Amino acid sequence: MGNSPSALPPLTPKPNNVKLLYFNLAAKGEPTRLMLSIGKVNFEDKRVPFEEWPQLKSSTPFGQLPVLEVDGTTIAQAGAIERYAAKLAHLYPSDPLSAAKVDQVVCFVDEFLPLFAPTMGITDPEAKANAQREATEKLKPKLAKLNEMVEKAGNGYLAGSKLTYADIAAFCYVCFLLSGMFAGATMSVLDSYPALSNYRKKIASLPEVKAYYEKQSDRDTFKP
Amino acid sequence: MPKDVKITYFDLAAKAEPSRLMFAIGKIPFEDKRVSFAEWPGMKSSTPFGQLPVLEVDGTKIAQSGAIERYAAKLANLYPSDPLEAAKVDQVVCFIDEFLPIFSSTMGIQDPEAKAKAQREATEKFKPKLAKLNEMVEKAGNDYLAGSKFTYADVAAFCYVSFLLSGMFAGATLEVLKDFPAVANYRKRIASLPEVKAYYEKASGRDTFKP
Numbered sequence: 001m002g003n004s005p006s007a008l009p010p011l012t013p014k015p016n017n018v019k020l021l022y023f024n025l026a027a028k029g030e031p032t033r034l035m036l037s038i039g040k041v042n043f044e045d046k047r048v049p050f051e052e053w054p055q056l057k058s059s060t061p062f063g064q065l066p067v068l069e070v071d072g073t074t075i076a077q078a079g080a081i082e083r084y085a086a087k088l089a090h091l092y093p094s095d096p097l098s099a100a101k102v103d104q105v106v107c108f109v110d111e112f113l114p115l116f117a118p119t120m121g122i123t124d125p126e127a128k129a130n131a132q133r134e135a136t137e138k139l140k141p142k143l144a145k146l147n148e149m150v151e152k153a154g155n156g157y158l159a160g161s162k163l164t165y166a167d168i169a170a171f172c173y174v175c176f177l178l179s180g181m182f183a184g185a186t187m188s189v190l191d192s193y194p195a196l197s198n199y200r201k202k203i204a205s206l207p208e209v210k211a212y213y214e215k216q217s218d219r220d221t222f223k224p
Numbered sequence: 225m226p227k228d229v230k231i232t233y234f235d236l237a238a239k240a241e242p243s244r245l246m247f248a249i250g251k252i253p254f255e256d257k258r259v260s261f262a263e264w265p266g267m268k269s270s271t272p273f274g275q276l277p278v279l280e281v282d283g284t285k286i287a288q289s290g291a292i293e294r295y296a297a298k299l300a301n302l303y304p305s306d307p308l309e310a311a312k313v314d315q316v317v318c319f320i321d322e323f324l325p326i327f328s329s330t331m332g333i334q335d336p337e338a339k340a341k342a343q344r345e346a347t348e349k350f351k352p353k354l355a356k357l358n359e360m361v362e363k364a365g366n367d368y369l370a371g372s373k374f375t376y377a378d379v380a381a382f383c384y385v386s387f388l389l390s391g392m393f394a395g396a397t398l399e400v401l402k403d404f405p406a407v408a409n410y411r412k413r414i415a416s417l418p419e420v421k422a423y424y425e426k427a428s429g430r431d432t433f434k435p
Contacts, residue, residue, distance in 0.1 A: 062319060068311075073312075101284075
């Protein structure tokens with residue numbers, strides 16, 4: 001008994017009430033938002049203002065955001081939330097080996113944001129900008145690797161023959177980190193990685209992705 | 225079921241142990257290849273990301289320990305098929321994944337005194353995470369970390385706690401669990417499960433994984 005790669009995932013009834021709580025940032029909330037949208041799952045996209053966060057913190061499982069509430073159950077940790085959203089949106093294979101190909105890309109992409117996260121707490125603007133420019137330099141070898149992965153990908157998707165959670169994670173984190181929020185980290189960085197630059201445009205141009213971002217503000221780098 | 229499964233890693237618990245244990249629990253025959261540090265530079269470029277562990281399944285290579293672990297968990301029936309139940313497992317694993325990085329930066333320090341000092345500092349940073357795990361174990365009561373069944377979440381917690389407190393890192397021994405009695409009991413409880421105990425009876429260099 002086993003799953004063939006083309007078998008459909010078991011039918012999971014869509015949940016009734018889904019609420020994502022995160023800050024008003026792409027960062028760790030965006031892949032989930034995009035996947036729930038692609039999966040046509042109705043969800044409340046709650047953006048928590050930074051001032052409200054200290055009061056809310058102790059009510060979350062790990063004192064962090066994002067948190068996902070699903071019909072009374074609370075799930076924490078961005079990776080867990082993303083994989084759940086991916087399954088609802090049919091963007092995660094049911095075959096374990098095919099799923100592992102998705103998971104390995106996501107594990108790799110998960111190395112990107114931590115390069116920049118320590119720079120967020122630096123208060124001195126000059127020190128912060130320096131730290132962010134250094135982080136951008138550290139991101140470049142990872143972008144080079146991702147560029148190579150895109151080049152090697154036969155069908156133009158990172159894990160298999162169609163769009164999966166792997167592509168959503170890569171797309172969202174590249175677009176967010178090069179959004180100009182971090183000194184030195186803008187779209188022009190992708191000039192050195194043409195395959196990756198084309199890939200970003202290709203994912204952004206997918207009808208379901210394009211439609212989502214047409215209705216969002218502050219997501220210029222997520223558009224084609 | 226795959227025909228040929230091979231996991232390649234260093235001769236350490238660290239990032240391969242949860243997968244090794246889950247393949248064993250699932251009675252999936254696998255080649256447990258241990259690479260020496262001397263051999264590693266020669267094989268680095270043949271791996272997908274220049275890192276270990278790497279899993280080979282009937283000719284397909286999978287890298288990244290998290291991906292390998294979740295694959296092993298599914299084969300061993302330690303990962304729920306229901307997405308929400310699986311998310312409860314994944315969230316625990318995400319949290320446990322924060323433990324090893326606290327210590328891994330100390331591995332590259334050459335000077336023994338500086339290394340020991342850095343490891344003792346790492347042990348202090350580890351304690352709040354053990355406190356959180358202690359709370360999670362207490363809340364689970366007679367259940368396991370992600371519900372009423374033993375899952376990948378428990379394997380990850382057990383393996384990383386047992387490895388990090390194995391004495392490999394200065395200051396980080398099982399003594400640390402004196403302040404976290406629920407975790408201490410939990411470690412013994414998981415170590416005593418028949419399939420876990422049987423695996424470690426045949427292993428060397430794994431004292432802290434035994435009951």
